Amino acid sequence: MNFEYSGVLGLLILIGDIWAIINIFQGSASNEKKLIWIVAVVLLPVLGLILWFFLGPRNRGA
Numbered sequence: 001m002n003f004e005y006s007g008v009l010g011l012l013i014l015i016g017d018i019w020a021i022i023n024i025f026q027g028s029a030s031n032e033k034k035l036i037w038i039v040a041v042v043l044l045p046v047l048g049l050i051l052w053f054f055l056g057p058r059n060r061g062a
Contacts, residue, residue, distance in 0.1 A: 016049050017041050020056075029057045 024037045037056060041048035 013045050013049070017045050020049050020052050024052070024056070027057055033057070 020041050021038055024034050024041070027034065029037075037048075037052055041052055044051075
């Protein structure tokens with residue numbers, strides 16, 4: 001993979017992680033669950049983002 005493509009991919013992952021962390025903070029889950037999700041997203045940027053997207057809490061009313 002070229003350097004330019006790696007940089008763009010890394011930037012997209014960073015943006016996705018920041019978006020996930022903001023949404024985790026705004027969620028209605030308990031503080032313990034929020035902390036666990038944030039640690040997962042920070043320590044495992046790609047896998048944590050994917051897991052949060054599919055397994056994270058959902059706003060049922062929206």
